[in-house]
Amino acid sequence: MPPDDAPFRIGFVTGATPDKWARTWRERRRDALELVPLEETDQEVGVRDGSLSMVLARLPVDRTGLHCIPLYEERPVVVAGHDHVVAATDPHEELRLADLADEQLVLPHRSGWTPSAPQLSWPAMSERDAVATVAAGTGIVLLPQSVARLHHRKDVVQRFVADLPGTTIGLVWRVDDEDERIQAFIGVVRGRTARSSRG
Structure with missing residues (x-):
C-alpha cells in the first residue's frame, strides 16, 4: 500500500478525456488526484515503474502484469x-x-x-x-x-474513414498494485454512485 500522502496520479494519452471522472473524484474524495498527459509511446512506462497509479491508454498494450478495462472506441x-x-x-x-x-x-x-x-x-x-x-x-x-x-x-x-480500424481507450493498472484508490477510481469510471459498493 502507498503512504497516505502519496499522490494518486493518473496518466492519459493524447486525445483521452479524463476530466469528467476527475471532477466526480474531487466531489467525492479528499485524496488529491493528479492528471498527467502522456505521449502514446510512453503510456505503459509510468504505470509499470510505479510513477503513475493508472493510465488511460490507447490500446492495445502489453497486458503482462497489467489489468485493463476497455472504455470507449475512437473513430x-x-x-x-x-x-x-x-x-x-x-x-x-x-x-x-x-x-x-x-x-x-x-x-x-x-x-x-x-x-x-x-x-x-x-x-x-x-x-x-x-x-x-x-x-x-x-x-x-x-x-x-x-x-x-x-x-x-x-x-x-x-x-x-469507414474501413480504417478504430482505436480503443482503456484504463490500465498493475496487477500487483493494491491501492484502494484504484478500485475507487474504477467505480467512478463505471458510474457507481458514491454510496454503491463494488458488487
Missing part, C-alpha cells in the same frame, strides 16, 4: 488541407481507404496501412506537426477523431 478520420481533394467531399459522407490510395501519408498509421502510391520519406514528426504539414497543402494524416479535434486548425478539414 478514425483523415485530416487534409482546405485545398485538398478531401475537402471537396461531402462532410457527412465517409471516405474509404481506396479513396486515399494516391495520397502521401505524412505520419505512419498504427494499423500499418499505407497508400498504394509511392511514398516520400517523411521525417519523424508529432501529430501536431503532421496536421501543420497537411495544412500547408502536403499529404494527409490519419488520426483518431479525438486527436484530430485536439490539433484542429481553421485551414484543415477532417472526414471519417
Whole structure:
C-alpha cells in the first residue's frame, strides 16, 4: 500500500478525456488526484515503474502484469488541407481507404496501412506537426477523431474513414498494485454512485 500522502496520479494519452471522472473524484474524495498527459509511446512506462497509479491508454498494450478495462472506441478520420481533394467531399459522407490510395501519408498509421502510391520519406514528426504539414497543402494524416479535434486548425478539414480500424481507450493498472484508490477510481469510471459498493 502507498503512504497516505502519496499522490494518486493518473496518466492519459493524447486525445483521452479524463476530466469528467476527475471532477466526480474531487466531489467525492479528499485524496488529491493528479492528471498527467502522456505521449502514446510512453503510456505503459509510468504505470509499470510505479510513477503513475493508472493510465488511460490507447490500446492495445502489453497486458503482462497489467489489468485493463476497455472504455470507449475512437473513430478514425483523415485530416487534409482546405485545398485538398478531401475537402471537396461531402462532410457527412465517409471516405474509404481506396479513396486515399494516391495520397502521401505524412505520419505512419498504427494499423500499418499505407497508400498504394509511392511514398516520400517523411521525417519523424508529432501529430501536431503532421496536421501543420497537411495544412500547408502536403499529404494527409490519419488520426483518431479525438486527436484530430485536439490539433484542429481553421485551414484543415477532417472526414471519417469507414474501413480504417478504430482505436480503443482503456484504463490500465498493475496487477500487483493494491491501492484502494484504484478500485475507487474504477467505480467512478463505471458510474457507481458514491454510496454503491463494488458488487
